[in-house]
Amino acid sequence: MRITTEQVRYVxxxxxxxxxxxxxxxxxxxxxxxxxxADQLNELETGEIKPTAQTLGLFNVFREDESAPSYERxxxxxxxxxxDDGCYLVPKLIE
Amino acid sequence: xxxxxxxxxxxxAELATKSKIYxxxxxxxxAAPNTHTCPICTGMPGTLPVLNKxxxxxxxMAGLAxxxxxxxxxxxxxxxxxxxxxxxxxQTSQFDQPVCQNGYLEIASENGPKKIGITRIxxxxxxGKLIHDDxxxxxxxxxxxxxxxxxxxxxxxxxxxAKEAKCFLETVKSILEYLEISDCxxxxxxxxxxxxxxxxxxxxxxxxxRTEMKxxxxxxxxxxAIESESERQIDLLEAGKTVIRATRRWDDVxxxxxxxxxxxxxxxYRYFPExxxxxxxxxxxxxxxxxxxxxxxxxSRKKKYLSKYGLSDADAAQLVSSKKISDYFEDTVGNGASPxxxxxxxxxxxxxxxxxxxxxxxxxxAEYLAKTIQMTEKGSLSSSAAKAVIEEMFDRPRDPENIAKxxxxxxxxxxxxVMAFVEKVIEENPQAVKEIKSGKDKAVGFIVxxxxxxxxxxxxxxxxxxxxxxxxxEK
Ligand SMILES: [Zn+2]
Numbered sequence: 120m121r122i123t124t125e126q127v128r129y130v131x132x133x134x135x136x137x138x139x140x141x142x143x144x145x146x147x148x149x150x151x152x153x154x155x156x157a158d159q160l161n162e163l164e165t166g167e168i169k170p171t172a173q174t175l176g177l178f179n180v181f182r183e184d185e186s187a188p189s190y191e192r193x194x195x196x197x198x199x200x201x202x203d204d205g206c207y208l209v210p211k212l213i214e
Numbered sequence: 215x216x217x218x219x220x221x222x223x224x225x226x227a228e229l230a231t232k233s234k235i236y237x238x239x240x241x242x243x244x245a246a247p248n249t250h251t252c253p254i255c256t257g258m259p260g261t262l263p264v265l266n267k268x269x270x271x272x273x274x275m276a277g278l279a280x281x282x283x284x285x286x287x288x289x290x291x292x293x294x295x296x297x298x299x300x301x302x303x304x305q306t307s308q309f310d311q312p313v314c315q316n317g318y319l320e321i322a323s324e325n326g327p328k329k330i331g332i333t334r335i336x337x338x339x340x341x342g343k344l345i346h347d348d349x350x351x352x353x354x355x356x357x358x359x360x361x362x363x364x365x366x367x368x369x370x371x372x373x374x375x376a377k378e379a380k381c382f383l384e385t386v387k388s389i390l391e392y393l394e395i396s397d398c399x400x401x402x403x404x405x406x407x408x409x410x411x412x413x414x415x416x417x418x419x420x421x422x423x424r425t426e427m428k429x430x431x432x433x434x435x436x437x438x439a440i441e442s443e444s445e446r447q448i449d450l451l452e453a454g455k456t457v458i459r460a461t462r463r464w465d466d467v468x469x470x471x472x473x474x475x476x477x478x479x480x481x482x483y484r485y486f487p488e489x490x491x492x493x494x495x496x497x498x499x500x501x502x503x504x505x506x507x508x509x510x511x512x513x514s515r516k517k518k519y520l521s522k523y524g525l526s527d528a529d530a531a532q533l534v535s536s537k538k539i540s541d542y543f544e545d546t547v548g549n550g551a552s553p554x555x556x557x558x559x560x561x562x563x564x565x566x567x568x569x570x571x572x573x574x575x576x577x578x579x580a581e582y583l584a585k586t587i588q589m590t591e592k593g594s595l596s597s598s599a600a601k602a603v604i605e606e607m608f609d610r611p612r613d614p615e616n617i618a619k620x621x622x623x624x625x626x627x628x629x630x631x632v633m634a635f636v637e638k639v640i641e642e643n644p645q646a647v648k649e650i651k652s653g654k655d656k657a658v659g660f661i662v663x664x665x666x667x668x669x670x671x672x673x674x675x676x677x678x679x680x681x682x683x684x685x686x687x688e689k
Contacts, residue, residue: 133482135296172289172487178495181267184231187238190252205247206354209298211346 236263255361257302277314312336331370549584
């Protein structure tokens with residue numbers, strides 16, 4: 120399967136990745152080989168097989184609706200690169 | 215050219231559980247930022263979510279109340295998007311096997327009752343809150359709401375006007391309130407809606423290009439957003455332009471919608487089955503257990519008010535639109551008040567007082583309201599005195615009979631006492647008496663008014679009228 124530059128740019132945009140010309144070229148090849156690998160599955164006859172979302176054999180694993188104390192805020196924020204006013208800080212977003 | 219507006223709604227309701235959907239953090243509103251979080255709801259690697267059973271119960275309740283079929287085998291999926299309100303970079307939601315499907319609700323439309331299709335109701339988690347700091351050019355992130363359970367109710371594009379959309383929203387809100395599965399506080403964001411809207415020339419089968427409007431925070435804002443957006447689309451078509459499929463943000467202050475990032479197509483969310491959560495199997499016993507425990511819903515209450523109590527359609531609809539008021543009404547009638555009088559107070563004066571006092575809770579018991587109403591029926595309170603008694607009960611709730619006595623509000627029904635007032639007024643106003651005799655009815659009102667003035671509003675007006683007639687007939 121051929122991958123176009125447009126497709127690479129589109130997937131990069133969805134993934135919030137910035138790729139330069141060279142990287143885009145490399146991605147075209149990489150993605151083509153990834154898709155070719157996955158395409159092998161199409162050789163199998165799956166018409167009779169139900170879609171499988173889980174292989175654990177478990178179902179209805181629930182918890183009761185009981186609340187318990189949360190983690191300390193300082194502990195939760197300990198890994199945040201930037202924080203202020205008890206919040207995580209991220210670059211300003213424009214919708 | 216005439217155009218038809220086609221509207222579909224996506225309503226998000228936060229469920230009133232104690233704990234979050236996949237962890238035991240509290241769902242309480244208004245806590246200090248990031249004090250209700252843990253490794254699970256912030257999506258730390260290596261954590262394992264476990265579904266809160268009540269979330270499924272509540273979703274099934276909503277589904278049954280909205281005439282949906284309940285899925286026997288449901289699963290949860292990851293909806294992928296990158297945005298800092300979602301620390302996992304995906305929202306756990308449901309894609310192709312939601313808990314409820316194919317329902318409907320009936321609303322009152324201009325052409326009588328109308329069925330609005332409900333495509334699906336699924337369970338998912340809420341996202342965090344972003345606070346934009348324009349001054350410093352930062353965004354602050356609070357994950358307290360992250361992982362609060364939601365149901366999303368998706369309708370068919372069956373609505374045709376802002377009015378119908380509002381009516382549908384009100385119906386959904388009252389059902390959720392009756393089920394007691396959501397607080398439905400729009401100002402706290404526990405009930406939100408997105409509006410999908412398109413226009414097409416009247417009579418055309420094919421749907422027009424739709425836009426989706428987000429950030430709608432009240433029912434009246436929904437009405438304004440729908441009216442504004444359908445006008446905008448019609449103007450575009452009239453000018454020979456086309457509508458572009460997009461997500462728009464409604465700005466209620468500017469009364470205008472704005473284009474947001476171009477909407478990622480559904481497949482761009484790259485939904486896939488959530489591997490950390492196992493299937494939800496809802497057997498029919500579970501469904502019937504919930505069905506049997508459903509409370510009386512607004513629709514059935516309304517029917518009862520019409521047939522059993524003889525209320526008007528508008529009054530019955532008004533009463534059932536609020537569960538609190540409707541519960542109070544039932545309680546008042548249960549305490550012996552006439553349903554019609556109870557309805558009048560609970561539709562008119564009491565909501566007015568609630569607004570005036572800035573509260574949602576009637577501070578006195580239904581027994582007191584019932585007693586006040588009975589006193590008006592017996593003639594010991596005039597309706598204006600009853601109003602004063604009720605207002606007093608808002609400030610200091612106590613037995614209405616005591617209030618009436620204390621404040622001298624009891625109506626004078628004693629014939630001799632009222633007669634004394636009437637005779638006095640007639641003596642002082644011979645001119646008015648002459649006018650009455652010459653057929654000028656306005657003067658009757660004047661005399662009655664004077665008697666009321668002397669009696670400080672306490673004389674029974676019917677009795678005044680009767681005595682006045684008797685006296686004039688004699689003269
Ligand atoms: Zn948590």
